[in-house]
Amino acid sequence: MRVLILGLKDVKSLTANKKEILLHIFLPVLIVAMIAALFAGEPALYGEALLVNHDGEGMADIFIERLEEERGIRVLITDLKEAQRRLTRSEVLMFTEIPSGFTDTLSRGEPAEISVYRRGVGGSTGQMLLTLIKTVLSEMSGEVQITHLVQDIAAEQGEGIFQEEDVISTFMESFLYSARLNPTVKVEEVSLGKQQDMTGFFIPGVITLFIIFSSTYYAQNFVEEKNNKIMERYFFAGLSRGQILCGKFLGIFFRGLLQLLIIMLAAVIFTKMFCGNNFFGILLFSLFFIAAVSSVSILIGCVFPKPGQALWAAIIFSMVNSALGNTFALPRADIELVRYINYLTVSYYANDGLRQLTTGNGLFFSLWGEILVLIFMTVFFLAVSLCIFSPAEK
Template identity: 30%
Template sequence: MPTRRHWRKSSSASPAGASATSMGRPSLLALFEVKRFLADRGALAFSIALPIVLFALMVGVFGGDTSFNSTAHVADLDGGDAARKLVERIEDVDGLDVRRYTEAELNDALDRSAVLTGFVIPAGFTGALESGTLAVVRVKRRGNGGDAGQITAAIVQGVADSLASEYELRRALGALVSEKVSPEQIELHTGLLLGDARRNPPVHVVSQTLNEQAEEEDILDRLLPGVIVMFLLFSVTLNAQTLIEERRNGTLERLLTTQLNTSQLFAGKFLAGVSRGMLQTIVLLVLAFVVLRIAGPVALAQSAVLALVVSAAASAIALVIATAARTEDQATWGAVFITMFMTVFGGTFFPIGDSGVLELLSRFTLNRYAIDAYEGILGETATLGDATFEMALLGGVAVVCLIVARMLFRVSSEAK
């Protein structure tokens, strides 16, 4: 009888413990799945390393600086005031650096093709400008000098012409004014006027992109969400295949011989898919924020929350495919079709217009809503609160797919 009372006392405390256990067992299963994922080099390479490499390549191809950058390789054999001014003004040109050589060093670099275009300021350059005789800057090229070399040569030509015009102006003023004005005064006032003209040029050349929408859009803010969502969807294939294989070889049935029940097993598989998706997303986000500095820490935190919702939707879709398919081939082709459809028509790498067939098809993809939300957050033009519609829709997809998958879920290949 005492034993019976003791058993009843224990059972009265069991609901809270059972609730904690029912929550903890799926989490432990998810943790085990994540550890197994981290131990699988092939899965890691596909899910984490490959997205990083792809994103780096795309940034290199599409996200580079569109302004001109080059180096002028100069050998100054004159050393005079005009030669010094010429080199300094070349350095002042945006995107253009100057590297100084002796004549022998420049010739050696050209012979080795280490330099394709070089500039030699010969001795007597300053004296020629001051006297009004012909001043020459020699351009030495390897072949045609390359596109950058030709552009640099044109820039140097323009700077040299501007400098020559200033010397011509000084001489002309000196010839026009009376002898009471000293050459030093002419030099002083001319220098002040020309210096002010250089600092505030009367003509500004402004570059404008023909597509103003593309000008405003930061391509990195689109590439990163596109890569993240695409590989989250690719993981759908892996998750579906894994569940089919475990059902075929009896792993799911053996798990039920532990203290897990069917609902806990289903929840554990869902949490495992979400955890794997979050892991690869966080790695990509942290690298992008640290290396590319695309936004601040607040945007990083908001992106992580959004990634949780997207991962949940992708994991739920994987469960629907896995529970509906009878074979690995069916799961593979089903996942590939859904993934490719969403990737191609969801605006993963290019913006979708406001009308037309593509816009209509994009409404049936996760990519469109996830990328729209990510673009605003990463571009710091919107917050997570502004993405309420997108998050609600993605969350709704996750819930509906979970309900369908749970109704179809079975642990045995023979189960009906």
């Protein structure tokens, strides 16, 4: 009972400190809300196509309309000076200039040119936009050439209604429009497994990041209590070294659990995540992760003699686990070293398990490998901490 009271005392200190409430409660809620707003309903291709239209006639308007038909593309029309200013200030990475005479050139069946200005390669979205622009231009050019070919063939056939170019153009426009709506070749998309959206990718990373930071941040308090003889008083009050460490471990564990519940509640409110059948599986799996991180915090507090050193160790540990461990980005397949380093981080196993559970691609009992690794880390770090722990700094 005394061990449990010691742990709850540390949780009470968290809620009593306004700065810690702001850091560990309001900040993660704000980040979850920002992620939900950023990725809500985002299509596969999303970007702004900045255009300068010097032509202002039929073909240029059709070109712009077809770009706007692509889901996720927002077309912005501006003048050349403004487009150059935005490109120079890196507000955009590329813009497209439609020259005057574009409609006349394309209508005659001659090659029409459009200028694309960009910084570097224009970014990944810019490259996709450039491909889309080339595709639309090629499609429009092909339609015009087919129309001219039909007109030439009709002219060779003699008199008839199709001798008139306007009639042929109207007929071909109707025919080509129908062909675009009902193409002869259709692409069938086959989904293998449930697709994971970006929100489902980032929220587990937010969970691991804040739990690691919140738990290891307490290591400096651990050192302060040790230096201020508080733990020495616990020891002389009848608590053994193991009981003191167990109480402190429970305190950090409860802090991490509180952090988890806050983020999960925010995710439920803003993203509707964690509302499925895997809710309790996610919660139970997270307990093993919190235990592993809590043991790391205890070890940091036992190793470093000064609060500042413990704080820096906690920050470095948090940064390594956020930069690696597949927290917010997956390593490139050709970089083997990073992949092997990931195996040494706590966040790697937590992120892997949480993402499988949140997407429905895995069940709690299928994550026995990750759970065993987290249990091993917990036991190992606590055992090492018990061996080197002294209630009072000598």
